[in-house]
Amino acid sequence: MLIAVVLLTLLALVFGVVLGFAAEKFKVEGNPIVDQIEALLPQTQCGQCGYPGCRPYAEAIANGEKINRCPPGGSATMEKLADLMGVEPEPLTATAETQVRKVAFIREEECIGCTKCIQACPVDAIVGAGKLMHTVLASACTGCDLCVEPCPVDCIEMLPVKQDLRTWDWQLNAIPVKTL
Amino acid sequence: MAFKIASSPHINRQLQTSTVMQRVLLCAMPALVVQCAFFGWGTLIQVILAMTVAMCAEALIMQLRQRPVIHTISDNSALLTAFLLGVAIPPLAPWWLILIGTAFAIVIVKQLYGGLGQNLFNPAMAAYVLLLIAFPVQMTSWVAPITAAQHSVSFLDTLHIIFSSSQIAVADTYRLGIDGTTMATPLDTLKTDLHSGITTADSLQKLIFNGWAGKGWFWVNLTYLAGGLMMLRLKLIRWHISAGVLGALFICSAVAWAWEPLTHVSPLMQLFSGATMVGAFFIATDPVTAATSNRGRLLFGAIIGVLVYLIRSFGGYPDAFAFAVLLANISAPLIDYYIKPRTYGHLRG
Amino acid sequence: MSLTASTEHTVLWPLTGGIHPPEMKLLSNTTPIQRLLPANEYFLPLPQVGETAVLAIKQGQRVLKGQPLTRGxxxxxxAVHAPTSGTIAAIEPRPSNHPSALPVLTCVLQSDGLDEAVSFTAASEPLSHEQILQRIRDAGIAGMGGAMFPSHIKLNPASKIKRLIINGVECEPYITADDRLMREYASDILNGVALMQQLLQPETTTIAIEDNKPEAAQAMRQALAASTLPQCSIQVIPTKYPSGGEKQLIQILTGQEVPSGAIPAHLGIVVQNVGTAFAIQQAVYQGVPLLERVITVTGSNIEKPGNYWVSVGTPIRHILEQTGFKATPDSKVIVGGPMMGYTLSTVDVPVLKGSNCLLLPQAQELADAPQERSCIRCGECAQVCPVSLLPQQLYWHAKAAEYDKAENFHLQDCIECGCCSYVCPSDIPLVQYYRVAKAAIRKTREEKLHAEHAKMRFEARSLRMEQEKLEREAKAREAAEKRKSAMSGNEKDAVAAALARVKAKQAAQGAVEESPAPTTADSKATIAAAVSGIKAQNQETSGSNVTNQEDKKAAIAAAIARAKAKKIAATPTLTETLTASAPAQAADKKAKVAAAIASAKAKRTQAADTPNTEAQLSAPNATDKQAMIAAAVAKAKARKAAVENTSAEVDNAAVTVEASSAPTTLTESTTDAAQKARIAAAVAKAKAKKASSATATEAPEKTTAASTIAAAAKQHTEGNMPETVNTDGDTHASVSLSDDKKARVVAAVAKAKQKARERAREQENN
Incomplete structure (x- = not known):
């Protein structure tokens, strides 16, 4: 009886020490799953998921938020998230229409220079000054849509990115065959 | 005018899958003739039966999968599978045996995995193993070579035996009437003898052997070897798998035979018995279920060769080709994973 | 001198894989290189090789042969050179000589038939290293084997070059352009090789020719024997496709492999095409830019197959017409050879510097690949792959869009030679799968980069916003302290300062995205100016509203309608922010005074007139007339207010007290609603002022002068985004805007106002 008690106590002690040591030694900084999720998100910072940016949404997913809230990422991102989180893929909340990469375009002759879009842009992709025409840096634009709403004169539109010779995807069937 | 858009290259060797399969079948034809000459019409009937069933099964499945039927069955791959199964089962086996086997090969082993190119196992061998396990009696009673039998069985008699409703009864009458028509294969005989303490040399004196190999079997294997060499020449197959099989089998049996000739089968007999040659050139070389790279194929062949030797010598079945091929099929993806050719400009593969 | 010339290496390494397609070279290599009639039109894509160039010519300008059309x-x-003399008919997007035929910016040169050339300066004395490179560059010489890589870069490597290989292999079936060039211009090619040797100083030079071109090899040998090239040899290699690939040729000649992702220069090797050697010789010795090249026009759909000198930029349609193209339904036009060439969907595309062949096969000659069948894993593709890939594994992964796995099988090392597709018994267009996969991989990679970039920008922005917020708070605190100390002071500035503080507080509280960060020392005055800036802006725009022309009405009406529609559809989320365009200046005293006065007035007016002003402004009418009537009403009211407030202008102390306690005494709150209302009031008042000075129909210069200065100061205060662009110090910038612009501004302001007002009302209701 005594032996058993002593033994169990000793065992508990030993394991306690081991666990404590392990907790110190192999301490995990931050939450690695959040980083992994964030790496999968498209970093548009568009907020369409309802969170202010991609990082907050990644944190929310890690805490059990649904994985289908990211329209810019499309179903590909959703599937990767499902894979990572070990949950069933679900259809996107938004329609998959946003699959084509789009960038904002300011119709410059209509722009009044109100700077509202500049303030709305989460990635500082719009340049311009008050009462002067603004323009979008197409290379930095994430196509998040956030600048469209604030524009008082509706001069911002989302244009699909055109293919050029360098980015052509070799879809031979897509070439229009002209009948001469 | 409209100009046609196409992807490069714009020329093709014009050697289609169907042609390849057709040529392989042609290379195997002489062996079929020799087999019929030694074992009667049974083999031919089985082959034709198998081919018919295979085409029907493939067409049916294609219909069900809503794929182009003609386009698929015209690739001749089902014919080749049927041929290999047809020559592998006993010539006087009942008709339903080949029917079950072929249907299983095409429907389960091939099409359920996604059709040509997708199957993990060699369809003919998988079907053979199924039959061997499910119907051991029918699958192990081989016809004796005609030279060994007193009577040859006519074409009509053969048909009668195969399609008779009470097959076993009829076969028994024939078996009773024509002594020695069906018996164990030479490898089987030899194995039984070795187990009962008879030396190889003594066993080889039996009627079924011609002195150092099974009667008829030797010639059948020789024709398959010729057919295989023809395929190599036509570049229908590459040498790696066949060389692996034959090399490994030869080396294993040679070592054992050199160590104790009395209780071991000679390497030559190993090479010219049973399904060795048809297996090495026509079965193991099925590219779908084999490894991909050259070195991988050599290893793949060697695995088959070693397994054949091991099962023949120590296993429960006298001929082991089907098992060996299936086991090697399982390992093919693993081989492909580890043996990759070194790409140009890379230090390792 | 030529002790070592024409020594042949006997050691050759075998090519991995490779195939022997039917050569079909006799079709075109039996006749000498001919010339075609010049075309009427030339298409010159801008720029062909390398990006970032500017046009040196204008539409309609006459150019001479050899004149560069671009600068960079x-x-x-x-550079892109004019192939002949003529006028630039158009500069517009035209279909490109590319498998996609996507339009690219193209100069259309209308030939005048004179073929007048600029004077080419032949090299008189021996040229220096740099001079040669400069000449090569100016001549626009790109690799003529097809890759079109600028030659001056390849010939100016960073590392030491041990071996120069001249590629005369031409392994693709049908193509004989290099074959004929070597037969007819062997010594010129060797002159080019000599120049390359001078530039690269290689230990050995090898000219590689396939053994199916014995005449070319013989011609080159003879020329070499007659020349003085050091350490140069002709190497005949066995015919096998794709021996002519740069990496494959290096493997055959040296046994070395170019490491994946590296260039041959890493091994101390440079490979140049014979055509490039010829062009370099022309450029350096004669000063002639790369204007024309030899192109093989072949195939059984052509009446006169052969090799032709063709100007770069010649429409392919012209070549086909000249050589007797027999168009049949479903005929193919292939640029390049049958193994790697691509089909054109239109023949109205130009010949490029790298276009070496036009292949016009008959339907039965190069039969279309039958329908793709299942892969039977026969492994023939792996047997013939010259880079030892496992094409069938790549195919599985590419087909399943598992591009990461395809990358593990070294998809990026695929040279797209087409050997695998050639031997495939199931007629699988493997190369096409790989191209699509490669494009997808490239896209994914770029997207990833883009996402990383976006993340960085987002984080930088968040950081900046945080900092600005802190700064703003600090400023507000500082301002509050100053105000306390300034309470005893009796300067006019104090009024402004007080107002500014109120404003700053409100801004800090109410602004959603506003980012004011005063940077000047004289913050009090500038903040005050900013306050009046908003008003002045409204005032100015209102003024221009009155001066509107008839034709702008429609635009305004449309804008207002749009704004209304938008209002209904969406909820306003942003505070009103108006920034100025004039540069920041030190606000002078007068401006400050004016600003202070204005703001004080605004306070009063707002207190008195808010309901009325709102009534007037909440009806932004579509017609000018109505607007004017409304303005007049407001003016009258505002004038009254102004009269009432005359005393307020002098009574500093009172205003100061009032202003400093503004949040409570005036409007009872510091909400946005109050701010909005004040601004609206200010607008009305400004209109009134204008009316009183009888400048209602003209641009109110005086008032706007003050206001722009104020606005400028305000801009300063607001601490604009880093990207903010300042125009130079024209204080009348906003006044001198075009009428058109004004109209839009008015419309926008009207919209913005309404947005603000509605919100104000909402909050009042709350």
Missing amino acids: ISAMYL
């Missing part, structure tokens, strides 16, 4: 400074830049 980047290292990769190559």
Whole structure:
């Protein structure tokens, strides 16, 4: 009886020490799953998921938020998230229409220079000054849509990115065959 | 005018899958003739039966999968599978045996995995193993070579035996009437003898052997070897798998035979018995279920060769080709994973 | 001198894989290189090789043969030259000579038939290293084997070059352009090789020719024997496709492999095409830019197959017409050879510097590949792959869009030679799968980069916003302290300062995205100016509203309608923010006074007139007339207010007290609603002022002068985004805007106002 008690106590002690040591030694900084999720998100910072940016949404997913809230990422991102989180893929909340990469375009002759879009842009992709025409840096634009709403004169539109010779995807069937 | 858009290259060797399969079948034809000459019409009937069933099964499945039927069955791959199964089962086996086997090969082993190119196992061998396990009696009673039998069985008699409703009864009458028509294969005989303490040399004196190999079997294997060499020449197959099989089998049996000739089968007999040659050139070389790279194929062949030797010598079945091929099929993806050719400009593969 | 010339290496390494397609070279290599009639039109894509170039010509301008059409400074830049004399008919997007035929910016040169050339300066004395490179660059010479890589870069490597290989292999079936060039211009090619040797100083030079071109090899041998090239040899290699690939040729000649992702220069090897050697010789010795090249026009759909000198930029349609193209339904036009060439969907595309062949096969000659069948894993593709890939594994992964796995099988090392597709018994267009996969991989990679970039920008922005917020708070605190100390002071500035503080507080509380960060020392005055800036802006725009022309009404009406529609559809989320365009200046005293007065007035007016002003402004009418009536009403009211407030202008102390306690005494709150209302009031008042000075129909210069200065100061205060662009110090910038612009501004302001007002009302209701 005594032996058993002593033994169990000793065992508990030993394991306690081991666990404590392990907790110190192999301490995990931050939450690695959040980083992994964030790496999968498209970093548009568009907020369409309802969170202010991609990082907050990644944190929310890690805490059990649904994985289908990211329209810019499309179903590909959703599937990767499902894979990572070990949950069933679900259809996107938004329609998959946003699959084509789009960038904002300011119709410059209509722009009044109100700077509202500049303030709305989460990635500082719009340049311009008050009462002067603004323009979008197409290379930095994430196509998040956030600048469209604030524009008082509706001069911002989302244009699909055109293919050029360098980015052509070799879809031979897509070439229009002209009948001469 | 409209100009046609196409992807490069714009020329093709014009050697289609169907042609390849057709040529392989042609290379195997002489062996079929020799087999019929030694074992009667049974083999031919089985082959034709198998081919018919295979085409029907493939067409049916294609219909069900809503794929182009003609386009698929015209690739001749089902014919080749049927041929290999047809020559592998006993010539006087009942008709339903080949029917079950072929249907299983095409429907389960091939099409359920996604059709040509997708199957993990060699369809003919998988079907053979199924039959061997499910119907051991029918699958192990081989016809004796005609030279060994007193009577040859006519074409009509053969048909009668195969399609008779009470097959076993009829076969028994024939078996009773024509002594020695069906018996164990030479490898089987030899194995039984070795187990009962008879030396190889003594066993080889039996009627079924011609002195150092099974009667008829030797010639059948020789024709398959010729057919295989023809395929190599036509570049229908590459040498790696066949060389692996034959090399490994030869080396294993040679070592054992050199160590104790009395209780071991000679390497030559190993090479010219049973399904060795048809297996090495026509079965193991099925590219779908084999490894991909050259070195991988050599290893793949060697695995088959070693397994054949091991099962023949120590296993429960006298001929082991089907098992060996299936086991090697399982390992093919693993081989492909580890043996990759070194790409140009890379230090390792 | 030529002790070592024409020594042949006997050691050759075998090519991995490879195939022997039917050569079909006799079709075109039996006749000498001919010339075609010049075309009427030339298409010159801008720029062909290398990006970042500017046009040096204008539409309608006459250019001479050899005149560069573009200027550029980047290292990769190559000039585009006019192939003949004529006028630039158009500069517009035209279909490109590319499998996609996507339009690219193209100069259309209308030939005048004179073929007048600029004077080419032949090299008189021996040229220096740099001079040669400059000449090569100016001549626009790009690799003529097809890759079109600028030659001056390849010939100016960073590392030591041990071996120069001249590629005369031409392994693709049908193509004989290099074959004929070597037969007819062997010594010229060797002159080019000599120049390359001078530039690269290689230990050995090898000219590689396939053994199916014995005449070319013989011609080159003879020329070599007659020349003085050091350490140069002709190497005949066995015919096998694709021996002519740069990496494959290096493997055959040296046994070395170019490491994946590296260039041959890493091994101390440079490979140049014979055509390039010829062009370099012309450029350096004669000063002639790369204007024309030899192109093989062949195939059984052509009446006169052969090799032709063709100007770069010649429409392919012209070549086909000249050589007797027999168009049949479903005929193919292939640029390049049958193994790697691509089909054109239109023949109205130009010949490029790298176009070496036009292949016009008959339907039965190069039969279309039958329908793709299942892969039977026969492994023939792996047997013939010259880079030892496992094409069938790549195929599985590419087909399943598992591009990461395809990358593990070294998809990026695929040279797209087409051997695998050639031997495939199931007629699988493997190369096409790989191209699509490669494009997808490239896209994914770029997207990833883009996402990383976006993340960085987002984080930088968040950081900045945080900092600005802190700064703003600090400023507000500082201002509050100053105000306390300034309470005893009796300067006019104090009024402004007080107002500014109120404003700053409100801004800090109410602004959603506003980012004011005063940077000047004289913050009090500038903040005050900013306050009046908003008003002045409204005032000015209102003024221009009155001066509107008839034709702008429609635009305004439309804008207002749009704004209304938008209002209904969406909820306003942003505070009103108006920034100025004039540069920041030190606000002078007068301006400050004016600003202070204005703001004080605004306070009063707002207190008195808010309901009325709102009534007037909440009806932004579509017609000018109505607007004017409304303005007049407001004016009258505002004038009254102004009269009432005359005393307020002098009574500093009172205003100061009032202003400093503004949040409570005036409007009872510091909400946005109050701010909005004040601004609206200010607008009305400003209109009134204008009316009183009888400048209602003209641009109110005086008032706007003050206001722009104020606005400028305000801009300063607001601490604009880093990207903010300042125009130079024209204080009348906003006044001198075009009428058109004004109209839009008015419309926008009207919209913005309404947005603000509605919100104000909402909050009042709350």
